[in-house]
Amino acid sequence: MAQLRQSAHPENCVAQDEVEQQLVAGLLSPHAHTSPKYLYDVLGSRLFAAICELPEYYPTRTEAAIFERYASQIAVAVGADATLIDLGAGNCSKAARLFPSLRPKQYVAVDISEKFLQEAVSALRQQFPQIRMTCLGMDFSSELALPLAIGQHRRQFFYPGSSIGNFAPLESLKFLHQIRKAITGSDGGLLIGVDLVKDKPILDAAYDDALGVTAAFNLNLLHHLNRLLDADFRPQDWRHRAFYNEEQHRIEMHLEAREDLIVHWRQGGIRRFAQGERIHTESSYKYTRQGFIDMLQQAGFGKVQTWSDERNWFMVCHAQVA
Numbered sequence: 001m002a003q004l005r006q007s008a009h010p011e012n013c014v015a016q017d018e019v020e021q022q023l024v025a026g027l028l029s030p031h032a033h034t035s036p037k038y039l040y041d042v043l044g045s046r047l048f049a050a051i052c053e054l055p056e057y058y059p060t061r062t063e064a065a066i067f068e069r070y071a072s073q074i075a076v077a078v079g080a081d082a083t084l085i086d087l088g089a090g091n092c093s094k095a096a097r098l099f100p101s102l103r104p105k106q107y108v109a110v111d112i113s114e115k116f117l118q119e120a121v122s123a124l125r126q127q128f129p130q131i132r133m134t135c136l137g138m139d140f141s142s143e144l145a146l147p148l149a150i151g152q153h154r155r156q157f158f159y160p161g162s163s164i165g166n167f168a169p170l171e172s173l174k175f176l177h178q179i180r181k182a183i184t185g186s187d188g189g190l191l192i193g194v195d196l197v198k199d200k201p202i203l204d205a206a207y208d209d210a211l212g213v214t215a216a217f218n219l220n221l222l223h224h225l226n227r228l229l230d231a232d233f234r235p236q237d238w239r240h241r242a243f244y245n246e247e248q249h250r251i252e253m254h255l256e257a258r259e260d261l262i263v264h265w266r267q268g269g270i271r272r273f274a275q276g277e278r279i280h281t282e283s284s285y286k287y288t289r290q291g292f293i294d295m296l297q298q299a300g301f302g303k304v305q306t307w308s309d310e311r312n313w314f315m316v317c318h319a320q321v322a
Helices: 016-028 042-051 058-069 071-078 093-102 114-127 169-182 200-206 213-229 289-298
Strands: 083-087 106-111 132-137 155-159 189-195 238-245 250-257 261-265 269-273 278-285 301-308 314-321
Touching: 016 213, 016 269, 042 213, 058 071, 058 093, 058 189, 058 200, 058 301, 058 314, 071 093, 071 189, 071 301, 071 314, 083 093, 093 106, 093 114, 093 155, 106 114, 114 132, 155 169, 169 189, 169 289, 200 238, 213 238, 213 250, 213 278, 289 301, 289 314
Parallel strands: 083 106, 083 155, 106 132, 155 189
Antiparallel strands: 189 314, 238 250, 250 278, 261 269, 301 314
């Protein structure tokens, strides 16, 4: 979990036939896979919130500590009166904790489920009435086209939680290019959280906790697929697998068939899985500090400032447009 962290019901924003085509293509590929965004139905979003409280899952609390410790420096880098565009906002809590220091003029919460956002933003409006707030239901992982109503000046994108890790490196570069393109002025930037390369046992434990919450989160994907495809996945037929691939510098999450089985879905769809065969459900790439700075510069950003924890497990970056 690198927190692509868009919440429930992608079918709310994307045509149902497009969702089905994407899922079926992944399930029928030689190495079956699904996009991590489909981990986030309502229950999946709540399970991920529980994961963030686990002792093994360091990213959320480590990033929060960096924001708290360096709040004044980060506020200077971002600047006041910005249009803060929160990608994968979820319950908006991460951005809300920064409001007192960043003092944005406008807050734009972007997530794949607009209904989920509306509930969170409604509560925030009462707490911060001085900030103009907007909800956008959007699958920004494939396109980042903002409406004209969003402020054109001082656009500061916010992408915390190492969500960038859900993209493969070339996809990450493309996504950063999209963000750069969406910054219309010369005074914009990007505030982003990045998980750093570290020892394998630490990473393995973070994605395969002792209580089995991450396993439940991963297995819940099958319930979501059943609803989206009218499929007959049985979660009890599968087991959670997660490990750090040192060669690829990424965590991999899979669902592994416990025995030979057959899965069906609407319009005669079928896939046979052999015992031990897997569905790749998520990757979470880890970066070195310099490697990620180089990527930001390739994407069209200039000055980069970074802040990290004492163990150098996690990094927060602010990048200005070049």
